[in-house]
Amino acid sequence: MTEFRIVQATALPADEAWRRVTDWPRHGATVPFTTVRSDGRTVVARTRAGRLGFDDTMDLTRWEPPQGGRTGTCLLVKRGPLVTGWARIEVRPHHGGALVRWSEDLRIAPLPTLLDRPTAWCGRLLFRRALRTLLRSPADPPTR
Numbered sequence: 001m002t003e004f005r006i007v008q009a010t011a012l013p014a015d016e017a018w019r020r021v022t023d024w025p026r027h028g029a030t031v032p033f034t035t036v037r038s039d040g041r042t043v044v045a046r047t048r049a050g051r052l053g054f055d056d057t058m059d060l061t062r063w064e065p066p067q068g069g070r071t072g073t074c075l076l077v078k079r080g081p082l083v084t085g086w087a088r089i090e091v092r093p094h095h096g097g098a099l100v101r102w103s104e105d106l107r108i109a110p111l112p113t114l115l116d117r118p119t120a121w122c123g124r125l126l127f128r129r130a131l132r133t134l135l136r137s138p139a140d141p142p143t144r
Contacts (some may be wrong), residue, residue, distance in 0.1 A: 001117045002085065003105040003125040010097050010135045014066040017098035018091045020134045022074055030130035043076060056083040066091050066098075082109050102131055 010017050020026070024043050026132050028036035034047045038060075045056040058076035066072030071092035078085045085105035106123045 001106055002120045002123070003103065004120045004127075005104075006102045006124060006128045006131055008100045008102075008128075008131050008135060010100065011096060012098055012135060014072065014091050014093045014098040017100055017135060018065050021089055021091065021100055021102075022133065023134070026134060027130060031126065031131040044061075053060045054080070054082045056080055058087065066093070069093055083107070084109065100131060100135065102127060 012020070024036045024038040026036075027045065028034045031045070031047070033049050034045055036045045041060055041064060043058045043060060047054055047056070056078060057080045058078050061076070061077050062073055062075035064070075064073045071090050074089040075110075076087045076089075078087070084107045087102070087104040087106075090101040090103075104123060104127065107134060108119060111119060111140070
Protein backbone atom coordinates (compact mmCIF):
# COMPACT_ATOMS: atom_id res chain seq x y z
CA MET A 1 0.00 0.00 0.00
CA THR A 2 1.40 3.40 -0.95
CA GLU A 3 -0.78 5.58 1.24
CA PHE A 4 0.95 8.22 3.33
CA ARG A 5 -0.11 11.15 5.49
CA ILE A 6 1.54 14.43 6.42
CA VAL A 7 0.28 16.79 9.12
CA GLN A 8 1.62 20.33 9.37
CA ALA A 9 0.61 23.07 11.82
CA THR A 10 0.94 26.69 10.75
CA ALA A 11 0.36 30.11 12.30
CA LEU A 12 -1.55 31.09 9.14
CA PRO A 13 -5.32 31.39 9.46
CA ALA A 14 -7.21 28.45 7.94
CA ASP A 15 -8.46 30.40 4.91
CA GLU A 16 -4.92 31.54 4.00
CA ALA A 17 -3.48 28.05 4.53
CA TRP A 18 -6.24 26.71 2.23
CA ARG A 19 -5.50 29.32 -0.41
CA ARG A 20 -1.80 28.40 -0.40
CA VAL A 21 -2.15 24.61 -0.47
CA THR A 22 -4.74 24.75 -3.26
CA ASP A 23 -2.76 27.21 -5.41
CA TRP A 24 -1.92 24.52 -7.98
CA PRO A 25 0.68 26.46 -10.04
CA ARG A 26 2.65 27.11 -6.80
CA HIS A 27 2.90 23.34 -6.31
CA GLY A 28 5.06 23.20 -9.42
CA ALA A 29 7.57 25.54 -7.81
CA THR A 30 7.96 23.10 -4.88
CA VAL A 31 8.37 19.84 -6.83
CA PRO A 32 11.55 19.51 -8.94
CA PHE A 33 11.14 19.41 -12.74
CA THR A 34 7.38 19.96 -12.44
CA THR A 35 4.85 22.52 -13.67
CA VAL A 36 1.20 22.48 -12.65
CA ARG A 37 -1.84 23.90 -14.38
CA SER A 38 -5.56 23.74 -13.63
CA ASP A 39 -8.84 24.66 -15.27
CA GLY A 40 -10.73 24.49 -11.95
CA ARG A 41 -11.96 20.91 -12.48
CA THR A 42 -8.76 19.16 -13.53
CA VAL A 43 -5.21 19.59 -12.25
CA VAL A 44 -2.30 18.44 -14.42
CA ALA A 45 1.20 18.15 -12.95
CA ARG A 46 3.75 17.78 -15.76
CA THR A 47 7.10 16.37 -14.68
CA ARG A 48 9.87 16.51 -17.24
CA ALA A 49 13.59 15.86 -17.29
CA GLY A 50 15.07 16.41 -20.73
CA ARG A 51 13.01 14.55 -23.32
CA LEU A 52 11.39 12.29 -20.77
CA GLY A 53 8.22 13.41 -19.06
CA PHE A 54 4.78 12.41 -17.87
CA ASP A 55 1.52 13.97 -16.73
CA ASP A 56 -0.14 13.32 -13.39
CA THR A 57 -3.75 14.16 -14.29
CA MET A 58 -6.15 14.65 -11.38
CA ASP A 59 -9.88 15.34 -11.27
CA LEU A 60 -10.98 17.71 -8.53
CA THR A 61 -13.93 15.74 -7.10
CA ARG A 62 -14.50 17.60 -3.82
CA TRP A 63 -13.96 21.27 -3.03
CA GLU A 64 -15.16 22.58 0.32
CA PRO A 65 -13.06 25.51 1.63
CA PRO A 66 -12.87 25.95 5.42
CA GLN A 67 -15.36 28.41 6.82
CA GLY A 68 -17.05 29.11 10.12
CA GLY A 69 -14.66 26.82 11.99
CA ARG A 70 -15.47 23.91 9.67
CA THR A 71 -12.67 21.78 8.16
CA GLY A 72 -12.04 22.42 4.47
CA THR A 73 -11.59 19.37 2.24
CA CYS A 74 -10.21 18.99 -1.27
CA LEU A 75 -10.14 15.58 -2.98
CA LEU A 76 -8.17 14.90 -6.16
CA VAL A 77 -8.51 11.58 -8.01
CA LYS A 78 -5.52 10.68 -10.16
CA ARG A 79 -6.43 9.20 -13.53
CA GLY A 80 -3.27 9.09 -15.57
CA PRO A 81 -1.99 5.97 -17.28
CA LEU A 82 1.23 6.15 -15.24
CA VAL A 83 0.18 7.69 -11.91
CA THR A 84 -3.04 6.66 -10.16
CA GLY A 85 -4.53 6.97 -6.69
CA TRP A 86 -5.90 10.01 -4.88
CA ALA A 87 -4.91 12.97 -2.72
CA ARG A 88 -6.96 14.57 0.05
CA ILE A 89 -6.07 17.91 1.59
CA GLU A 90 -7.83 19.00 4.79
CA VAL A 91 -7.40 22.37 6.50
CA ARG A 92 -8.93 23.24 9.85
CA PRO A 93 -8.52 26.00 12.41
CA HIS A 94 -6.09 25.00 15.16
CA HIS A 95 -4.77 26.99 18.16
CA GLY A 96 -4.95 30.41 16.49
CA GLY A 97 -3.64 29.09 13.17
CA ALA A 98 -4.42 26.06 11.06
CA LEU A 99 -3.66 22.37 10.84
CA VAL A 100 -3.15 20.93 7.35
CA ARG A 101 -3.49 17.21 6.75
CA TRP A 102 -2.33 15.86 3.39
CA SER A 103 -3.20 12.20 2.70
CA GLU A 104 -2.27 10.50 -0.52
CA ASP A 105 -2.38 7.10 -2.17
CA LEU A 106 0.25 7.25 -4.89
CA ARG A 107 0.57 4.38 -7.33
CA ILE A 108 3.05 4.34 -10.18
CA ALA A 109 1.83 1.80 -12.74
CA PRO A 110 5.04 0.09 -13.88
CA LEU A 111 6.43 -0.38 -10.35
CA PRO A 112 5.81 -3.75 -8.67
CA THR A 113 4.03 -3.82 -5.29
CA LEU A 114 7.38 -4.71 -3.79
CA LEU A 115 8.26 -1.01 -4.22
CA ASP A 116 5.09 0.36 -2.56
CA ARG A 117 6.85 1.17 0.73
CA PRO A 118 9.77 3.03 -0.89
CA THR A 119 7.27 4.88 -3.12
CA ALA A 120 5.27 6.00 -0.07
CA TRP A 121 8.48 6.98 1.76
CA CYS A 122 9.66 9.10 -1.19
CA GLY A 123 6.19 10.64 -1.58
CA ARG A 124 6.11 11.55 2.09
CA LEU A 125 9.51 13.25 1.88
CA LEU A 126 8.69 15.11 -1.33
CA PHE A 127 5.26 16.32 -0.26
CA ARG A 128 6.32 17.20 3.31
CA ARG A 129 8.86 19.58 1.81
CA ALA A 130 6.28 20.91 -0.67
CA LEU A 131 3.72 21.50 2.09
CA ARG A 132 6.23 23.32 4.30
CA THR A 133 7.27 25.51 1.37
CA LEU A 134 3.66 26.33 0.46
CA LEU A 135 2.86 27.34 4.05
CA ARG A 136 6.06 29.26 4.74
CA SER A 137 5.77 33.01 5.10
CA PRO A 138 8.41 35.27 3.49
CA ALA A 139 10.00 35.94 6.91
CA ASP A 140 10.51 32.23 7.69
CA PRO A 141 13.89 30.57 7.03
CA PRO A 142 14.11 28.31 3.95
CA THR A 143 13.02 24.67 4.23
CA ARG A 144 15.78 22.09 3.91
